Amino acid sequence: MAEQTTPATPTALTPVLSERWDADRPWTLATYEAHGGWAGLRKALTMDPGDVVTAVKDSGLRGRGGAGFPTGMKWGFLPAPDGGPRYLVVNADESEPGTCKDIPLMMADPQVLIEGVAITSYAIGCHHAFIYLRGEVVHVYRRLLRAVEEAYAAGHLGKDIHGSGFDLEVTVHAGAGAYICGEETALLDSLEGRRGQPRLKPPFPAVAGLYARPTVVNNVESVASVPRILTDGVDWFRTMGTDRSPGHGLFSLSGHVARPGQYEAPLGITMRELLEMAGGVREGHELKFWTPGGSSTPIFTAQHLDVPLTYEEVGAAGSMLGTRALQVFDDTVSVVKAVSRWTQFYKHESCGKCTPCREGTFWLAQVLGRLEAGQGTSGDIDLLLDLCDNILGKAFCALGDGATSPITSAIQYFREEFEAGTHTAADVLFPPEKSALFPYTPRRSGAGQLAGAHA
Incomplete structure (x- = not known):
């Protein structure tokens, strides 16, 4: 549930997407409509689709999935209609370590996402939209399926929505749990039934996306922000x-x-x-x-x-x-150990398509493992930086670049901890039980070394 704490600073919280999270059964259509839900779609259907795109452009809404690209501008990149289908794909494959915003949003208030999908689809001329969800979150998958079912029954989806002549089908698709599928073109390959790997760009999805047709790929939070822009206006959003x-x-x-x-x-x-x-x-x-x-x-x-x-x-x-x-x-956490854990994640999740990421993350994990165990060499820090330099900007997608970011920045701010890794183990310098948020139970790693709870 969203925090409702009154801040002691001039900047206040702004519960917009989270305003219904503490309502009674907020995931139901009845609760959503009781709080003004689906008014945005009704208004959008009275407007020209181009005017909806213009409103989102004027609002300045930027993609909430990480890159921050202007949402309305992304919609505007679609080529002129040619009589063939075009698609909206919602990226709900929330996988970034530490990120937990789209999952609770879909769990608490799925109807706002579905309304956003309907408005966005109307604006871009899409008649079949897809929500690509991370497959491990089965409870959210079931909730989304039920929310879509309710929206169909209420006439918000399907044929001739509210007598407007606009048709829209929505498919909720569960992936198999791969971090790489958070990259939009890898997601599209996975949605088409292929192995999730990033595509060479250009062409970009706006020109040749899902099934080689013009496609908009937006994050959950981006799409869910659209209904209030329609109902409350551009000026409200920009306040x-x-x-x-x-x-x-x-x-x-x-x-x-x-x-x-x-x-x-x-x-x-x-x-x-x-x-x-x-x-x-x-x-x-x-x-x-x-x-x-x-x-x-x-x-x-x-x-x-x-x-x-x-x-x-x-x-x-x-x-x-x-x-x-x-x-x-x-101050109880070893930055070397934290970065090592992240790097192991990126090594595991590399799709293997390009050499810099496939090989680079493997060797980054090896070197960091030595430093974490206190068995590093005097040249390991420079080796890490050299490996990062050979990955950054040379990998097929942003996964490789992202794997280097915590390493180079950690060395920039905490180089002395990496230097200590040449003679003292991280668990000695920073005992895991002191950083653990829950009762600490040591365990044996696969290599037979004592491993503690993640920092």
Whole structure:
């Protein structure tokens, strides 16, 4: 449930997507309609589709999936209609470590996403939309299926919606659980029944996407933000956030914070303000480092607490806003161990299509493993940086680039910890039981070494 804590700072929370999360059975159509739901679609159906696209462009809504590309502009990239089908695909394959905003949104209020799908489809001339969901979240899959069923029964989907002449079919598809399918073209290949691997671009999905037809791929939160833009207007949306990063967003705070959870706030809020709302770092400890947009973004430290969380400001400070997954790590955590765990994830999730990522992540994990065990060599830090340089900008998709970000930034801010990895194990310098959020039980790794709970 979204935090309703009254902040002690000038910036307040803005519950828009999360405003119904604490209502009675918020996932039902009845609750959604009782709170004004589906009014956005009814209004959109009275407008010219081009005017809907213009409204979203004017709102300044930017993609909430990580890249921050202007949503309305993305819609506008579709070529002129040629009589053939065009598609909307909602990327619900939330996989970035630390990211947990789309899953609770779909669980608590799936109808707002489905309404957003209907409006977006009308705007771009799509008559068959797909929601590609991460397959492990079976409970969310069932809830989405039920929500779509309710929308069909109410006449919000199907043939001749509300007498407008507009037809729309919606398919909810469960993937098989691959991080690479968060990349839009790998997702499209998976949706077509092939192995999920990124495609060579161009052509871009707007020209040749699903089934080689013009396709818009948008994030869950992006699409779910559209209905209120239609009902409350462009000016309302732009009252929040900044001029170049307008609107609201879900910020996911996790880790060593007193009250972890979802905090929906205007873009431009700072981590210091969010931490104050969340009760600060856990008692008795100080902030050591944090991620502004998930594990594939360069890490920040306490010196970045006052950086406005916008696409431009975070980028200027050396990182990316990404998915606004704010993972908080206090002074008990080994940065070497944390980065090593992330790198093992990226190694495991590499699709293997390109050599820099397939081979590079393997060797990054090997070197980091040596440093974590206190068995590194004097040249390992430079070797890590050299490996990162051979991956960054040379991989087929952004997974390779993302795998290098936490490593290079961690060395930038905590080089002395990597140097300590040449003689002392991370678990000796930072005992795992001190950083564990839950009762700590040592376990044996596959190699027979003692392994602790993840930091």
